[in-house]
Amino acid sequence: MSEKNKREIKYEKTYEEINQKIISGEAVVVTAEEMINIVEKHGIKYAAKEVDVVTTGTFGAMCSSGAFFNIGQPDPPIKMERVFLNGVEAYHGNAAADFYLGVTKSRSLDNYDYGGGHVLEDLLKGESIQLTAESYGTDCYPRKSLEVNVKLEDFNQAILLNPRNSMERYVCAVNSSDHILHTYMGKLLPNFQNGTFGGVGELSPLIHDPSFQTIGVGTNIFLGGAQGLIIGEGTQHNPMGGYSTLMVKGDLKKMDPDFISGASIKGYGNSCFIGIGVPIPVINENIARSCAIRDEEIFTDVVDYSTGELNRPILRKISYAELKSGSIDLEGRKINVAPTSSIYKARIIADTLKKWIQEGTFTLNKPWELIPSKTKYRALQKEDV
Amino acid sequence: MIDIQSIEKINLDFSRCVHCGLCLSACKTEALGHDFEKRILFREELCIGCHLCIEICPRGAISSFRLNSN
Structure with missing residues (x-):
């Protein structure tokens, strides 16, 4: 880090300092949604100084589990x-x-x-x-x-032991064809009659540390209702493309069926809803800034699933604010969209993790190694033999 | 006119519901929606018994029952 950058980052905290505050009951812990309000009201510098941990949460079907x-x-x-x-x-x-x-x-x-x-x-x-x-x-x-x-x-x-969980964001799926599609994104009605989107936007864990300054191997997390661990990058980890993932593990015996719930998706198959929450230590102003990202600033793609090809047509960029409004504008048409993830449960997870930290039963592990931030997913480039 | 007594209405089992929103993507009458806390909200009076939500629910939380005039 250059001397200039060091000077620019005024408020820095160590894991040891944050954990000491957690143990003494003095830590300021807020959810990602609360952090947005704090930064809007008081600014980044205040938030970086006053807030110690931001909690996040997501709850959705995570097939690689x-x-x-x-x-x-x-x-x-x-x-x-x-x-x-x-x-x-x-x-x-x-x-x-x-x-x-x-x-x-x-x-x-x-x-x-x-x-x-x-x-x-x-x-x-x-x-x-x-x-x-x-x-x-x-x-x-x-x-x-x-x-x-x-x-x-x-x-x-x-x-x-889940090889790919907590994807940073996911697409909004629509269907331009004249027939119903049954997909892992649910039932997509023909002629753009509906759409479904994955991810929970501003509550989503990896949105808040996209360059992996704090999240790494050994980071302890909320996993399925109990404490779990991040054990590395997930499969298809694609931070350069905005689709980072995590590999996680935890003791199933300590978990809760409210956060590990089997799923049957018609025309696709089985899956499981998994609940995950990651605590983000506010170690500097950069993290404070990324912890306050709003749905309006988080974008994903509207993708046409009517083609069976790997590279499906991207119809437009869209913010999670527009997605969460329940309808989107597509080529002048209003299309109703619905989440495949549970924002309600994601909030419960962020709140629960916050409570654990406030009670002092959950202190932060300093990661042994940070998750890679410069890798990219590659499609298979081989021809059939 | 629709014979309201012959419609098979839906029943939502909230002990199974995970409050995702997939059922909303199938509902054409806004009988299913989210409340302000993003929990699934069912407005029975708007349900026309099309049953699209039943097959789309990944948790098997929605079932049907026939309205009986008795």
Whole structure:
């Protein structure tokens, strides 16, 4: 950092200073929405000096999610080759009794009434689920089948491990064709009769630290109703394109079904609503400024999903303020739009995280390594062979 | 004229609803909306029983029932 820039950043705080204030009950903690009001009323310098932590939240269907499980060995033991939880197949390619259940895996190919996300939700609700496993049997693992009913507490570990969560923003999907489209963005009616958009705008975690000055490996977060950790950049992390993502983990046993909720999306498949909140320490004025970003300043694309091509037509840029108004202007037409994420739940998450920090039960981890801010997503550039 | 007694109205199970908004994208009569806290708001008097919201709800929170004159 140049000497000039150092002089420009007047109010700087360390993680140690902020944590000391949290422990002593003196920290000023506000949600991202509250931060906007503070900056509008008192300015950036005041906010940088007075506010210690800004809390954020998002709640939406996050398909790249799932959980690693370990179940204790029965006698005789089994080297699981195929594993099912309530009929939903888990991935097994690890040690004998380890498996990963992905939230998009469906129980049936015919409908999407029940999938991996529903299994996680049922476990969190305390329900008993059926675990079945098949094997070929070995000298060291002779058992060839297993069928038991288990609850969450019966697993040695149940670790939520999500490769891509909390996308910085998402597009607004519309449909110019003359037929209905069933997509992961919901049902898109023909001839631009509706639209749906992802993300929660000014509450969204990564919007507030787009250059990753504070968010990194080891940052502790709200994840599914409990404390979780950021363990790195998410898959398809694309900060240069404005679509950053996070990889996160947490102890499923401590989570809450209000924030881990299975989803069935007609014509697409299964998924899971996941709740995430990231605390942003206000370490300098730059962070104070980015923590006060408003929906009017956050833009995404309106994208026509009528083509099956990878690069769908972008029809216009649009602010989250216009999206959240419930209708958008598209080529002179008014189109009703609705969120796929829950702004209501995102607020609850930001408020809950704020409460945890104010109560002193949640102090901030200094990241071991910051998330990369200069990478870009690449589409596959290979031809079919 | 629509026979109001023959319409299958909808029922919203708020214990399953996550307050996203996908149902709003299907509703043509503004029977479904958001309140000022961004919670899903259902105005039964505006519902025409088209049921588009039922199939679009990712949480299975919306079901139908038939109005009975009795």
